[in-house]
Amino acid sequence: MAFHFEILVKDPMTQARLGRVQTRHGSFSTPAFLPVGTQGTVKSLTPEELVEMGVEAILGNTYHLYLRPGHETIGRLGGLHPFIHWGKSILTDSGGYQIFSLGDLRKISEEGVTFQSHLDGSLHFLSPEGVVGIQRTLGSDIAMVLDECIPYPSTYEYVKSSTSRTTRWAEKSLRARQEGDPALFAIVQGGMYPDLREESASDLARMDFQGFAIGGLSVGEPKSVMLAILQGTLPLLPERNPRYLMGVGTPEDILDAVVLGVDFFDCVLPTRNARNGTLFTSHGKLSIKQTQYAEDKNPLDEQCSCYTCRHYSRAYLRHLYMAKEILSSRLNTIHNLFYYMNFMKEIREVIQKVKLLDFHKEHQTHPCRPEMDETLQCHPA
């Protein structure tokens, strides 16, 4: 069987689950965080570095790869895995998020979406069926259906009509599936309207998808709204399938969502923050450009055992950042992704030990929390 999801432990006190996903390219433990490899590379790192820090699955962006170098090119080169020298699992998004972020450069119809490339202004049309085909050509392990990621705020009427179209697109995507295709996940929409979210989830839950994603969250709404939507939606999805919260988020958001029953996450936050000099540590966030670190001999986080913390001082990391050196992005990305992978490992361990609720409570007062931006948008551009 190409795709299989097994729930190993169900937390008795929360909705959290410890699981294992099997794909054509190996297996990975859930709850899982998938680093974002937008253009066929997790920015600044090699596959070996990702594996060393425990990454078992990454995300690729269909929109970006479709435009450059082109899915047909990647297909002729044997698919995304050999092209980028990555032997483990790959989830590809549908491109919907990026296309719908283009604003005036795209036009939507029942058949699909016409848009202009952000690279050269060229005109493209993508249908739900076409998007399934692109991800087939890429050789993805887990493919996403085309959906409209609805802006926040939007009117009830707009969200209703958009969400029902996304559901019709999901049906078309299922019908376009062929033997040997990647696993296919549906995407729940419905904006911030609980009844539309419920309708979307119930409609999609009746269809034969391998997994279900929650899209259209972390788009600027208050954190409390996001959690309420999740709390209302997740129980409507089939328990035996994995649930994927797209584009989320901070470690605290991830932990909150795990408690509500989410299994996968992806977000550019650890990698983008790293390149901008913002580092996650056990004492909270740290902005490496600050003058106070100019002669600081300490590692970023004395509790961290990543390559960066084992060999480099804050002073050197500040110097590399100020001098705009490429090594700055590398060392910072290694640290932040290591932090995230370690955080997910801790979550899986506390679920195993039936201590998730204690861990969650401790993190309510985690030093990161007050500094986190509630309306943070962490999707790739």
Add this chain to the structure above:
Amino acid sequence: MAFHFEILVKDPMTQARLGRVQTRHGSFSTPAFLPVGTQGTVKSLTPEELVEMGVEAILGNTYHLYLRPGHETIGRLGGLHPFIHWGKSILTDSGGYQIFSLGDLRKISEEGVTFQSHLDGSLHFLSPEGVVGIQRTLGSDIAMVLDECIPYPSTYEYVKSSTSRTTRWAEKSLRARQEGDPALFAIVQGGMYPDLREESASDLARMDFQGFAIGGLSVGEPKSVMLAILQGTLPLLPERNPRYLMGVGTPEDILDAVVLGVDFFDCVLPTRNARNGTLFTSHGKLSIKQTQYAEDKNPLDEQCSCYTCRHYSRAYLRHLYMAKEILSSRLNTIHNLFYYMNFMKEIREVIQKVKLLDFHKEHQTHPCRPEMDETLQCHPA
């Protein structure tokens, strides 16, 4: 003894020597190529990656490190070696080349040079004695004297007066030396005037330096002029000391200079070219951005065993370059530096086997040669 140079084999047919340099941070074989770590990092790579490809010594730029983060800061952090996590040898230049490249932003006197920082316009004064002190604070293994790198072309009168000042600065530098200091190398100047080059070399050869560099070449003069100057100058330098040709160059220039008796080289060419997508291969130079590589499954060079050639296609490297991905600079730099380190290893092997002359003749018709730019300037900015 902190610094020692031993000649192991003298080629009977040419002036080439196989040698070994001992510093406080280990030893390295000569002829050697030192990758340039301008701002305390060989751009895009970690020290472990350099060691893996056989790098035993790197160059640091005093001008850049003096301005940012400042030599005093590096000194308080234990010196350049722990600061940048490099345990092997470091040669630092004097900053002369960079300062004299500033044009109108610098003013020269008998006592030294006043210049404006390219970073913030702040005013600085450096004397020959001060430059020795800065390199002491950095904890360098091999330090260079302050010199004026004379522009090409310059009048005989200007070159004469500048060169004699550089020689007086060399005497001052020697007098400023303290117990436990780095090894100190003088720099031969004299522009493109054979008699001034001879005078400079003879004057410096009488002083107690551990090594001698040839500066002010590869500044835009024809290749034939550079070789003639080297041929006239090198025999005037003490045979028992290492000779260092600064800022050179292409593999072919390096080979020509080895035949004339040069022991060390440094150049930004392999690293800068890598970032610009120009790769050295056994078939000549390759510009990875070319459309012909868009679906090319082959490695950059099927004869190369570097990490990049073992795992990635030209198609992927072209994609990373076109998408301006950080990994592009990394993979290309690994390849080009591996090519250079391998080339130096080959040179040392053919000297050992007394086959340098054959190797040199083969390289007269090397595919790289006709493409190489004769007036290439490969100093860091």
